[in-house]
Amino acid sequence: MYEIVRREVLAEDSDLFEIYAPEIAKKAKAGQFVIIRINETGERIPLTLADFDAKKGTITLVALRVGKTTHLLGTLKAGDEILDVVGPLGNPTEIDNYGRVICVGGGLGIATIITICKALKDAGNYVIGIIGARTKDLLIYEDKLRGICNELHISTDDGSYGHHGFVTDVLKKLLDEGDTIDIIWAIGPAIMMKFVCKTTESYKIKTIVSLNPIMVDGTGMCGACRVEVDGKTKFTCVHGPEFDGHKVNWDLLLSRQQMYLNSEKLSFNKFKEKIRG
Amino acid sequence: MNMEKRKPSKRKLKVEMQQQEIEVRIRNFNEVPFGYSEEQAIEEAKRCLQCKKPKCVEGCPVDVDIPAFIKLIEDGKFDKAAKKIKEKNSLPAICGRVCPQEDQCEKVCILGRKKEFEPVAIGRLERFAADWEAEHGTVKVPNTPPPTGKKVAVVGSGPAGLTCAFDLVKMGHQITLFESLHKAGGVLVYGIPEFRLPKKIVQREVDYIRSLGVNLRVNSLIGKLYTIDELKGKYDAIFLGTGAGLPMFLGIPGENYNGVYSANEFLTRSNLMKAYLFPEWDTPIKRGKKVAVVGGGNVAMDSARTALRLGADEVYLVYRRSEKEMPARIEEIERAKEEGIKFMILSNPVEVIGENGWVKALKCIKMELGEPDESGRRRPIPIPGSEFMFDIDLFIVAIGTRPNPLISQTTPALKTTKWGTIVVQEDVPKTSLDGVYAGGDIVTGAATVILAMGAGKEAAKAIDEYLKKK
Numbered sequence: 001m002y003e004i005v006r007r008e009v010l011a012e013d014s015d016l017f018e019i020y021a022p023e024i025a026k027k028a029k030a031g032q033f034v035i036i037r038i039n040e041t042g043e044r045i046p047l048t049l050a051d052f053d054a055k056k057g058t059i060t061l062v063a064l065r066v067g068k069t070t071h072l073l074g075t076l077k078a079g080d081e082i083l084d085v086v087g088p089l090g091n092p093t094e095i096d097n098y099g100r101v102i103c104v105g106g107g108l109g110i111a112t113i114i115t116i117c118k119a120l121k122d123a124g125n126y127v128i129g130i131i132g133a134r135t136k137d138l139l140i141y142e143d144k145l146r147g148i149c150n151e152l153h154i155s156t157d158d159g160s161y162g163h164h165g166f167v168t169d170v171l172k173k174l175l176d177e178g179d180t181i182d183i184i185w186a187i188g189p190a191i192m193m194k195f196v197c198k199t200t201e202s203y204k205i206k207t208i209v210s211l212n213p214i215m216v217d218g219t220g221m222c223g224a225c226r227v228e229v230d231g232k233t234k235f236t237c238v239h240g241p242e243f244d245g246h247k248v249n250w251d252l253l254l255s256r257q258q259m260y261l262n263s264e265k266l267s268f269n270k271f272k273e274k275i276r277g
Numbered sequence: 278m279n280m281e282k283r284k285p286s287k288r289k290l291k292v293e294m295q296q297q298e299i300e301v302r303i304r305n306f307n308e309v310p311f312g313y314s315e316e317q318a319i320e321e322a323k324r325c326l327q328c329k330k331p332k333c334v335e336g337c338p339v340d341v342d343i344p345a346f347i348k349l350i351e352d353g354k355f356d357k358a359a360k361k362i363k364e365k366n367s368l369p370a371i372c373g374r375v376c377p378q379e380d381q382c383e384k385v386c387i388l389g390r391k392k393e394f395e396p397v398a399i400g401r402l403e404r405f406a407a408d409w410e411a412e413h414g415t416v417k418v419p420n421t422p423p424p425t426g427k428k429v430a431v432v433g434s435g436p437a438g439l440t441c442a443f444d445l446v447k448m449g450h451q452i453t454l455f456e457s458l459h460k461a462g463g464v465l466v467y468g469i470p471e472f473r474l475p476k477k478i479v480q481r482e483v484d485y486i487r488s489l490g491v492n493l494r495v496n497s498l499i500g501k502l503y504t505i506d507e508l509k510g511k512y513d514a515i516f517l518g519t520g521a522g523l524p525m526f527l528g529i530p531g532e533n534y535n536g537v538y539s540a541n542e543f544l545t546r547s548n549l550m551k552a553y554l555f556p557e558w559d560t561p562i563k564r565g566k567k568v569a570v571v572g573g574g575n576v577a578m579d580s581a582r583t584a585l586r587l588g589a590d591e592v593y594l595v596y597r598r599s600e601k602e603m604p605a606r607i608e609e610i611e612r613a614k615e616e617g618i619k620f621m622i623l624s625n626p627v628e629v630i631g632e633n634g635w636v637k638a639l640k641c642i643k644m645e646l647g648e649p650d651e652s653g654r655r656r657p658i659p660i661p662g663s664e665f666m667f668d669i670d671l672f673i674v675a676i677g678t679r680p681n682p683l684i685s686q687t688t689p690a691l692k693t694t695k696w697g698t699i700v701v702q703e704d705v706p707k708t709s710l711d712g713v714y715a716g717g718d719i720v721t722g723a724a725t726v727i728l729a730m731g732a733g734k735e736a737a738k739a740i741d742e743y744l745k746k747k
């Protein structure tokens with residue numbers, strides 16, 4: 001059992017959970033994730049480590065409420081327990097002194113990109129953050145990122161804050177302005193990562209993405225998480241989650257994410273009925 | 278006591294074991310056979326010749342004293358019979374159900390050599406004794422010797438790890454059992470379906486081992502949470518029983534379409550995650566109407582029979598050799614056929630055809646058998662121009678598994694073969710690292726429950742000796 005020591009509602013649909021898991025906290029590195037199972041009948045879902053604190057023995061997860069499991073998670077409070085947490089899983093981000101780096105975070109990816117920005121900054125990079133969300137209220141962690149990044153650019157789809165448009169517009173503008181950029185990280189919904197990669201391809205700047213296919217075990221024993229990179233099948237949980245975005249078969253990822261759409265709906269509706277009582 | 282000389286019964290065939298009616302069982306996940314009643318068990322036990330030089334014991338990888346436990350059943354001493362088996366085999370309820378007896382003890386049974394005679398149903402009797410004990414008997418917690426103060430980490434809780442932990446804790450060592458999944462049991466819980474091995478039986482064994490003081494740590498992926506080097510700093514010895522859980526794919530076009538599963542994923546969703554109980558349980562699974570499974574082993578049979586129970590109308594088993602070469606247990610092949618699984622032998626998939634991201638059809642090629650290969654089985658060769666296609670909506674790949682490279686990747690000094698299995702010495706199951714032992718599928722590649730148990734046992738002995746010298 002893993003105790004939730006802090007829970008915050010970050011934005012309309014996203015929750016933060018700080019969980020006591022000292023062994024994982026000690027081992028965790030930027031870019032890794034955990035798999036949780038809330039209760040005995042629950043499914044296993046992956047969530048990225050948004051933060052970890054070896055001294056306090058805690059890890060922080062940020063979850064966007066989309067379906068049954070993340071909504072169920074959203075009903076938990078500080079003091080409640082999660083049945084299973086396994087990790088740290090996946091390979092850590094390859095942190096190095098690259099020079100000038102752009103980190104693009106979309107929606108929930110903003111929470112994830114923080115640990116990466118921090119590690120890149122600590123390694124001596126000039127870090128430019130670009131974050132975007134549908135609307136101002138969904139922008140999370142702006143302050144935190146301002147403290148870490150050398151520059152922070154913001155966009156909202158509806159223009160309620162920062163640049164009116166997508167993160168890719170901001171990115172393109174920065175790239176056109178001509179300062180050399182050595183490497184880019186892009187983390188967010190698959191569709192956003194796909195378009196970031198499309199944008200950066202013509203500038204020939206290496207772009208690392210963190211893929212989020214459906215997973216079961218997260219240890220390499222099922223192949224649910226397989227993706228195609230450079231024409232080869234890879235298991236995201238053990239070979240990734242970070243890959244060279246220019247080599248990813250995005251349409252396959254997007255299609256595989258939809259595999260259980262009908263079941264997910266059924267499960268979520270059942271959950272909503274139960275909550276309503 | 279009857280002092281007359283014992284005469285074995287003259288019955289030629291095994292006493293039949295009642296099982297669920299076919300039409301009923303193909304739509305539920307309950308265990309197929311019901312097991313012997315006391316009377317049936319005694320009747321079967323009477324068939325045993327009680328050979329002076331029993332061959333069956335030689336056929337058993339862990340040397341269970343088979344004639345002795347059968348005699349105890351015959352005499353109605355069921356509890357004692359179970360204890361007799363447990364002297365050598367700590368998981369009889371499991372082995373009685375899943376061991377390939379037809380290739381082991383029953384294969385060499387002297388009775389079975391007689392014309393028209395079947396061998397003694399050793400597996401069924403083993404299962405009976407173990408179930409009887411669980412239901413009525415006394416589960417004895419063995420006297421453990423005083424603690425030795427030595428600590429051992431056992432990694433992986435499949436049959437190899439469970440057996441190794443069990444033996445070592447009985448020797449007075451302090452055991453921590455690390456398991457990456459949220460439940461202990463290895464393939465016994467995530468792979469082998471409920472209808473063949475009820476999970477409560479596995480749970481019973483795991484509970485028993487914990488009751489002896491083994492500290493089970495689930496959710497602990499070694500290689501990530503702790504490296505082997507880190508474990509070496511905390512424990513006096515290590516046993517690696519991490520199995521061969523990495524699924525192989527065919528490498529043909531279209532294999533990543535939705536609706537294509539590795540057998541491991543399909544079975545894990547159904548067994549470990551209880552997707553057959555969706556939506557009461559949260560994990561979903563694709564229920565196919567027309568299903569193809571490729572492979573010819575137990576894993577393929579289990580996948581096919583699971584797909585059927587999830588509501589398929591037709592299930593095809595595609596296998597590239599002939600039925601004779603199938604590595605699955607005969608019993609499993611027979612059950613699969615009875616249940617209506619259609620065998621498409623001498624065929625091999627060459628392409629998965631998709632539509633809108635989903636599998637739609639399977640293209641196969643016909644094969645013929647050539648000269649025997651390294652495995653001694655005749656090599657299948659494709660017949661040019663013999664491709665054919667049929668519609669499916671679910672495709673399960675059950676062509677084998679390999680060891681998961683996680684531990685070897687994070688432990689460069691650990692010697693492995695080109696197949697990824699861990700190298701151990703010929704005489705003792707010791708790896709290239711001091712104090713680190715290994716056994717089960719991680720050493721042999723995918724094999725059997727009983728061989729994994731035997732390996733766990735052997736390793737426990739070797740570790741005990743190592744610790745005494747340390």
Ligand SMILES: Cc1cc2nc3c(=O)[nH]c(=O)nc-3n(C[C@H](O)[C@H](O)[C@H](O)COP(=O)(O)OP(=O)(O)OC[C@H]3O[C@@H](n4cnc5c(N)ncnc54)[C@H](O)[C@@H]3O)c2cc1C
Nearest residue numbers: 045046047048063064067068069070212213214215257264
């Ligand atoms: C490596 C990795 C890291 C992730 N990190 C985060 C994170 O930090 N925060 C966050 O909110 N989300 C993260 N996700 C996605 C998150 O796991 C899914 O949103 C969650 O599983 C949805 O479950 P649900 O029951 O609420 O929704 P559902 O209605 O079941 O599913 C909604 C969508 O989520 C995806 N999904 C469903 N089940 C799974 C599963 N078992 N594994 C992966 N994806 C699934 C599917 O694409 C699906 O269409 C991550 C995914 C991966 C693979």
Ligand SMILES: Cc1cc2nc3c(=O)[nH]c(=O)nc-3n(C[C@H](O)[C@H](O)[C@H](O)COP(=O)(O)OP(=O)(O)OC[C@H]3O[C@@H](n4cnc5c(N)ncnc54)[C@H](O)[C@@H]3O)c2cc1C
Nearest residue numbers: 433435436437457463464468499520717718724725726729
């Ligand atoms: C579907 C199926 C049906 C089968 N049917 C039969 C049958 O009828 N009869 C028979 O005799 N055999 C059968 N087998 C084979 C048999 O189950 C295996 O040979 C046996 O389970 C191997 O035991 P093991 O202990 O070596 O490994 P496993 O049972 O594979 O257990 C290994 C355990 O280690 C864990 N692990 C792996 N890596 C790590 C890590 N890094 N850290 C922590 N834990 C880790 C795994 O999660 C797993 O729980 C079947 C196999 C399958 C897949």
Ligand code: FES
Nearest residue numbers: 218220222223237
């Ligand atoms: S989630 Fe099962 S192999 Fe990656």
